[in-house]
Amino acid sequence: MLLSGSNTYSYFTSIAAYNYFVNGGESLLVTRVVNGGGVAYTSATSTFALNNLTGSRSSSFTLETISEGVIMNSSSSLLSGGVLSSGSVNNIRWQIINPVTSSGQFTLLIRQGNDSTNSPAVLETFTNLSLDPFSPNFISKVIGDYQYNYNNGQIVVTGSYPNASRYVRVKSVNELTPEYFDSNGQFKPQYTASIPIAQTGSFTGAIGDIVSGAKFWGDITNENSQGLVATDYTNMITLLANQDDYRFNMLLTPGLINQFPSHSSVISTIITNTQERGDNIYILDLVDYADTETGVITEALKRDTSYAASYWPWCQISDPATGKNVWVPASTMIAGVYAFNDRVSEPWFAPAGINRGGLSTVIRVEQKLNQASRDNLYQNKVNPIATFPGQGIVVYGQKTLQLKASALDRVNVRRLLISLKSYISQVANTWVFEQNTAATRNIFLSQVNPYLASVQQRQGLYAFKVVMDDSNNSPDVIDRNQLVGQIYLQPTKTVEFIVLDFNILPTGATFPS
Numbered sequence: 351m352l353l354s355g356s357n358t359y360s361y362f363t364s365i366a367a368y369n370y371f372v373n374g375g376e377s378l379l380v381t382r383v384v385n386g387g388g389v390a391y392t393s394a395t396s397t398f399a400l401n402n403l404t405g406s407r408s409s410s411f412t413l414e415t416i417s418e419g420v421i422m423n424s425s426s427s428l429l430s431g432g433v434l435s436s437g438s439v440n441n442i443r444w445q446i447i448n449p450v451t452s453s454g455q456f457t458l459l460i461r462q463g464n465d466s467t468n469s470p471a472v473l474e475t476f477t478n479l480s481l482d483p484f485s486p487n488f489i490s491k492v493i494g495d496y497q498y499n500y501n502n503g504q505i506v507v508t509g510s511y512p513n514a515s516r517y518v519r520v521k522s523v524n525e526l527t528p529e530y531f532d533s534n535g536q537f538k539p540q541y542t543a544s545i546p547i548a549q550t551g552s553f554t555g556a557i558g559d560i561v562s563g564a565k566f567w568g569d570i571t572n573e574n575s576q577g578l579v580a581t582d583y584t585n586m587i588t589l590l591a592n593q594d595d596y597r598f599n600m601l602l603t604p605g606l607i608n609q610f611p612s613h614s615s616v617i618s619t620i621i622t623n624t625q626e627r628g629d630n631i632y633i634l635d636l637v638d639y640a641d642t643e644t645g646v647i648t649e650a651l652k653r654d655t656s657y658a659a660s661y662w663p664w665c666q667i668s669d670p671a672t673g674k675n676v677w678v679p680a681s682t683m684i685a686g687v688y689a690f691n692d693r694v695s696e697p698w699f700a701p702a703g704i705n706r707g708g709l710s711t712v713i714r715v716e717q718k719l720n721q722a723s724r725d726n727l728y729q730n731k732v733n734p735i736a737t738f739p740g741q742g743i744v745v746y747g748q749k750t751l752q753l754k755a756s757a758l759d760r761v762n763v764r765r766l767l768i769s770l771k772s773y774i775s776q777v778a779n780t781w782v783f784e785q786n787t788a789a790t791r792n793i794f795l796s797q798v799n800p801y802l803a804s805v806q807q808r809q810g811l812y813a814f815k816v817v818m819d820d821s822n823n824s825p826d827v828i829d830r831n832q833l834v835g836q837i838y839l840q841p842t843k844t845v846e847f848i849v850l851d852f853n854i855l856p857t858g859a860t861f862p863s
Contacts, residue, residue, distance in 0.1 A: 391418035391558030394425075395521055396444060401546050410481060410546040411489060413444060414497075414521040415553055416513065424463040425554030432467025434552055439464050442473065442517050445550045451542040454530040455480050455487065460517050467550070474515055481527040481544060490520040503588050505595075568639035568664065568677035572610040580612040587616065591623040599697075599768055602633040604682040608649045608660075609637045624657045629768055631750075631761065632658040635679035636732070639664050639716065643723055647730040653751040656758035660751060661733045663716035665709065665743070675713055680735060683709050687745055698766035698810040700748040700844045702733065707745035709735065715743060731759075748844065763841045766810050774798055774837070786828050791818045794835070802837075812840040 396413035415422045424443050426436035434443060441463035449456040458476045465471035480487045494513030498505050513519050525544035531537055564577030573579060583606065590596050601624060606613045617634055624632045636649035646662045653660075661680035669676045684701075687709065691701035701707060715735050719727070724734040724746060733747030748761040757763045777797050784790050795818055802814045818835035827834055855861070 392556050393418050394422040394441075394553035394556035396518075396551050396553055400549055401525060401544050408525070410525045410544060411523045412521040413493075413518045413553075415442065415518055415556065416516070418556060419558040420556055421559075422556045423554050424552040426552065432550070433465075434463060437463035437465070437552070441553065443550060443552045444518070445470070446546050446548055449545050449548055451545050452537055453478075454482060454485075454527055454537060454541065454545060456546055458489075458493070460515065461550075463552075473517060476515075480530065481523060481525060481541075482530045483523075483526055483528055485530070490523060493518065493520050495520040500585050500589070503585075504592070505589065566676075567669075570605055570607070570638070572612050575605040575607075575613070578605070580606065580610075580616045583616050587619055587623060591627070593627050593629065597629070599630045599765075599772070600633065600685060600688055601630050602681045602685060604635065604679050607635050607638050607679070608652070609641065609645070621653070621655055621658055625655060628657075629772055630657075631764055631768065633681040633684050634658055634660050635681050636660050636662065639677050639679075643717075643727065646732055647727065650731045650751060651753075653731075654753045656750045656752040656764050658751045659733060659749065659761050660731070661735055661745060661747075662727065663719070663735060665712040665716070665735065666714050667711055668713065677716065683712060684745070686711075696808055696810060697769045698762050698805070698808075698842070700760070700762045702745045702748040702761075704738070704741055704744055708741075709743045709745065712743045733761075748846075757841055757843070760844065762844055766805075766841050767839075769810075770802070770805065770837075770839070773801055777801075781833070786823075786831070786833055788819075791823065791833070791835075794818060794833075798835075798837075802839075809842055812842055814839050 394415045401408060401410045421438075422441050424434050424437050424441040426434050429435055437443060439462065443461045443463050443465075445459040445461055447457045447459065455478045458479055459470070459472050460474040460476075462471035462473055476489075476492055478487050479489045479492060482488060483490075491511045493515045494511045495509040496511065496513045496519060497508045499508070500506075509519070511520075527538075527541040527544050529538075530541055561577040563574065565571055565574040566576055570576065583603070590598075590601070601620065603617070603620065606617055608614055608617055620632055620634075624630055634653075637646045646660075650660060661684055664677050664679055665683055666675050666677050667683070668674070687707055688701045690708075691697070691699055691706045694706060699706065712735075715737055718737050719734050724736055727734045728747045728749065731749050731751050731753070733745060733749055735743060736746040737743050750759050750761055750764055752759040758767075777794065781790060781794055795816060798816055802811065802816065805811050806814060815838040816835060817838075818833070822834045822836055823832075
């Protein structure tokens with residue numbers, strides 16, 4: 351799957367963790383692994399920032415793209431108007447302007463790869479940069495030089511400064527100008543030749559591409575899903591199990607299919623992680639493209655968890671990269687439904703129905719479902735995607751994959767608990783290592799009760815009660831260094847069936863009150 355950061359792209363496996371906010375914003379976490387062909391992806395580096403040191407040109411510093419893969423290589427010959435022959439909307443180039451030797455400063459522009467000298471498309475601007483490591487405008491400090499690598503279940507960070515640029519990091523500074531000014535405030539002449547000259551440059555040297563024979567969209571198989579095999583997800587699943595480092599409330603893996611044997615075990619690991627974390631819901635795809643209603647129900651009955659939900663059938667959308675219409679698993683679209691639901695209402699509202707479950711970007715679904723099919727799917731824990739004349743394509747269900755009938759067999763209730771647990775756990779964390787006294791308990795209650803009352807006012811709860819007093823904090827509990835609280839909730843239910851009785855009365859009859 352191609353995931354974008356503005357106009358720069360990298361190739362990643364199809365796993366994404368989303369955290370949506372009421373204002374419609376979105377943060378997306380993706381983690382790269384070696385692809386199915388065994389080719390590691392690397393960044394592209396700049397073709398030098400030239401200076402005039404000692405009368406000959408050399409490199410002041412080297413930039414490196416944050417995104418990886420051959421798609422980031424823009425180094426090529428210049429065409430008419432300063433256009434790069436290898437420049438594209440997917441890669442970048444750079445430009446240095448306004449170098450001033452008297453101040454030792456210059457400006458760096460990060461430009462879109464397919465722009466021109468006459469019409470530059472500037473993505474980022476960094477002004478008053480310096481090669482002086484003691485300056486607050488030191489180039490590495492302003493732009494950043496962090497590099498992230500996976501190692502033995504964790505991300506290892508190298509470098510000294512966090513990345514402020516969305517596109518590049520400083521790989522090296524080759525001509526430092528320490529303490530550029532002397533004690534009299536005058537620049538030191540021996541450093542002036544290190545300042546880069548005004549110029550433009552591009553990037554080269556990246557490796558890693560889509561493997562030959564990669565299967566995409568509706569063509570994915572047990573052995574090849576977007577150029578990957580199921581075990582290529584292992585590193586990412588391991589990372590996302592770490593609740594301290596990664597916070598998200600929704601996880602989806604378009605391309606992993608429960609029906610495929612090699613995928614099923616990976617999905618089981620994801621579900622286990624999700625249940626242990628308790629702070630997100632996993633959207634999984636049950637069957638391959640062109641499967642049947644019977645097949646999807648068979649797969650749904652193999653899973654039993656309130657921390658996962660599934661939708662069917664597959665959807666056809668327009669591929670933004672090619673403009674072609676392609677078939678994608680339903681999970682691809684559900685993130686947008688949940689985000690819209692949270693923006694216009696609350697997480698404890700059902701992300702379904704005509705008001706909040708519309709799929710406006712879906713061209714058509716793989717199979718138009720009649721009422722009997724929708725009912726059959728829903729009775730068996732599969733949320734149907736329905737097509738209604740005049741209303742369009744709509745998510746028409748909100749069940750989790752839990753087998754036992756309870757409040758938690760509904761998505762809105764599970765997401766209600768995820769929201770409540772997220773807030774209350776943050777409150778609880780602030781009181782760890784505080785004195786275990788009645789005063790501490792009362793302060794905790796003063797923070798939690800108003801929040802639950804606000805959820806009740808926003809139609810998330812019928813009623814609630816929080817108990818944290820001497821009844822559940824006996825001397826024995828206190829001696830074990832524990833603070834115990836009990837939270838009782840009555841979550842609101844959604845209307846999923848409307849029953850109306852029509853009665854025909856004779857003329858002159860009185861309507862019942």
